Amino acid sequence: MLNRSENRGLWLLLGLLAALCLSLFLIPAFIIRPFRYQSEGALRLAIAVKRIAPALTVAATVGVLAVGWRLWRGSSRVLRAGIVIALVLSAASAVMVRQNYFEWMFHPITAAGFVSAGDARLSDKEMVMAVRIGQEMRAYPIVQMAYHHILNDTVAGVPIAVTY
Amino acid sequence: MRGRELHFYLAGINNQNFLMRDRETGSWWQQVTGRAIAGELAGSTLELMPNDELTFGLWKSETPHGQGLVLAPVAGHGDKDYDKKWEEEVAKYPVPLTFPGQGLKDRDVILGVEIGGQARAFPLAKVRGANPVEDKIAGVPVALVTGPDGESVRIFRSQLNGLDIELYRDAQSDGKSDGQSKGQSPEWRLLDAQGNTWNFAGCATSGPAAGQCLEKINFLKDYWFDWKNYNPRTTVYSH
Numbered sequence: 424m425l426n427r428s429e430n431r432g433l434w435l436l437l438g439l440l441a442a443l444c445l446s447l448f449l450i451p452a453f454i455i456r457p458f459r460y461q462s463e464g465a466l467r468l469a470i471a472v473k474r475i476a477p478a479l480t481v482a483a484t485v486g487v488l489a490v491g492w493r494l495w496r497g498s499s500r501v502l503r504a505g506i507v508i509a510l511v512l513s514a515a516s517a518v519m520v521r522q523n524y525f526e527w528m529f530h531p532i533t534a535a536g537f538v539s540a541g542d543a544r545l546s547d548k549e550m551v552m553a554v555r556i557g558q559e560m561r562a563y564p565i566v567q568m569a570y571h572h573i574l575n576d577t578v579a580g581v582p583i584a585v586t587y
Numbered sequence: 588m589r590g591r592e593l594h595f596y597l598a599g600i601n602n603q604n605f606l607m608r609d610r611e612t613g614s615w616w617q618q619v620t621g622r623a624i625a626g627e628l629a630g631s632t633l634e635l636m637p638n639d640e641l642t643f644g645l646w647k648s649e650t651p652h653g654q655g656l657v658l659a660p661v662a663g664h665g666d667k668d669y670d671k672k673w674e675e676e677v678a679k680y681p682v683p684l685t686f687p688g689q690g691l692k693d694r695d696v697i698l699g700v701e702i703g704g705q706a707r708a709f710p711l712a713k714v715r716g717a718n719p720v721e722d723k724i725a726g727v728p729v730a731l732v733t734g735p736d737g738e739s740v741r742i743f744r745s746q747l748n749g750l751d752i753e754l755y756r757d758a759q760s761d762g763k764s765d766g767q768s769k770g771q772s773p774e775w776r777l778l779d780a781q782g783n784t785w786n787f788a789g790c791a792t793s794g795p796a797a798g799q800c801l802e803k804i805n806f807l808k809d810y811w812f813d814w815k816n817y818n819p820r821t822t823v824y825s826h
Contacts, residue, residue, distance in 0.1 A: 455599045455606075460683040466601055470615055470625045525597045525605075530664065537656035540647050545657065547644030550738070554638050560655035562646050566669040567658060573607055574658070575594045582592045583636055586607070586618050 430497070437490045440483045441509035444516035447476040447483075452524075473520070480517035487513045532571050537561075556581050563587075588631055602683045604813055619807070619817055640808055641739040649788060686815040689823045693812040699821070700742060700806045702727050706818035708811065713824065714740055718756050719777070721745065722824055729804060730754045734787040735775035743789045743801040752779045 451469035454461060461469075491506040498506065540562070545551075551562035557579040568574065568587035576583055591611060598615065599606035605618045614626030621633035639646075646655070660669065670676070682693040691697065697708040703725030714720050715738075720731040730745040732754070745752050754777045776792065777785040783794030789801040807814065815821055 451599075455601070457600050458603070458681050458683060461601050467625070469599075474613075474625075523596070523598065525599060529597055530661075530668075531596055532661050535661070536659040538659045539653060540650060540655050540657055543643070543657040543659070545643050547642060547647070548736075548738075549643045550640055551643050551646050551657070552638055553641050553646050554636060556636070558654065560646075560650050562641075562643065562650075562655060562657045564643070564658060564669075565640070566671055566673065567660060567664075569673050570664065570668045570670070571661065572597050572605060573595050581636075584593075584595045584607075584633070586595075586605075 430494070433490050433494055437487060437494065437506065437509050440486045440490065441513050444480045444483045444487070444513040447472060447480050448516040448519045451476070476520040477517075480513070480520050484510070484513040484517045529570060529572050532574050535574055535576060552585060552587065554578055554583065554585070556583075588628060588633065602813070602816060603680075604816075619809070619813065635805055637803060637805060639739070639741065641734070642736045645734055645736045645739050645787070682810075682812050684812050684816055686812055689815075690825065691811040691823060693810065695811045697809060697811050697814055697823075698731065698740060698742070698806045699809050699814040699818065700724055700729065700804060701818065702729075702804070706814075706821035707824055708814055708818075708821050709824045711740075711808070713826075719754055720824070720826075721753065722826075728752075730801075732777065732787065732789075739787070741787065741789065742804040742806050744804055745801065747779075747781075747783075747796055747799065747801070752781065752783075754779055754785060757784070 451473045454465045454469040487510050491510055494506060495503060543562075543564075545564055550565045552565060552568060554561045554563075559579040561576065561578055563574065563585050565587060568585060572587055574585040576585060593609035593611050595607040595609050595616065597605055598608040601617060606624075607616045607618060608614065608626075609616070609628075612627040614623045614628040616623050616633070621635060623629045623631050641649075643657075678694050685693050691708070691710060696711040698711060698714060700707050700709065705725040707722070707724050709720065709722075709731055714731045715733050718733050722729055722731070728745045728751045729742055731740060731742050733740050743754075745754055757774075757776045757778050775787065779785070779794075781795060783791045783796045785801070786792050789803055791797050791799050
């Protein structure tokens, strides 16, 4: 049996670990909101957090699991629900920091297909991004690039990233 | 980058300019500058490839038959995603930054040119209005030329063998192209005082310089607020 103050310390630890996990996901998500201003400092913080988040959220979730395990037996139903919530939030954060939700909004091009100029179903007025390297020419319709944003391509042996 | 091939993916947004990461090192790159801002490759800059923004019609007319390839719609994506009105919709989005005081609205489309450390923004409306727009940036004479389709723009260094040249539209070809609203008019050409005629690729088609081409200058078509954010000391063309 745990004594009272030890118990309180463990509950505090449980809460802190869960809060840590959640903030590792939420801080960068909050800073990098689409229509908001990002200062240089805030952006640096967001990127720094994103870089440590995958490892740290797993470690913290394991911590929540271990602490929750110890607290489980002596806890009432309500407190056990609290343990489960802490665990779910931590695990969900650990999953979310591994997701690239920007690619949920704008699907990446995994396999680009090309057609000849004659076969393209594109009106003459549509704008294209045109690249010519050596004798090879490519046209990337802007309506498509404005949606996918990035295409990794190779033209005349040169690897290029087309961005819009 | 340093002999290593990188593959990029979308990873975030910075003041409405996206951030990308490369699968190889996980470094973070700013789209507009091509510069890595965090990670193993921080500080490096990708080489900008010469590129054009043209109407498809003009691109076809400049592409020898059967040589060019066009990116096809990606399976599973159609008109719903490839929204032809996206430009109008983006124009309504709020801006994260505002730069009043230089006579431009935040979402005015500009053509940004940087030569010798000097940046200048040319409002697209002005470039399309006059033809061609001539200016000097850091002592380099440039001509901003709107093509025969009335949409596509290219910028050339208006210098031939070290001497400045002045390009102007052939009034005759103007008159003839009026009747043709689409596609390339075969008569479209630029003239200079030396007796050369120039096509939209920037190459002399007749005259003493026949066969020579002007140096093409890369530029960025951008919203004013975004250009100003990355080029705080930019001037604005206003003639």
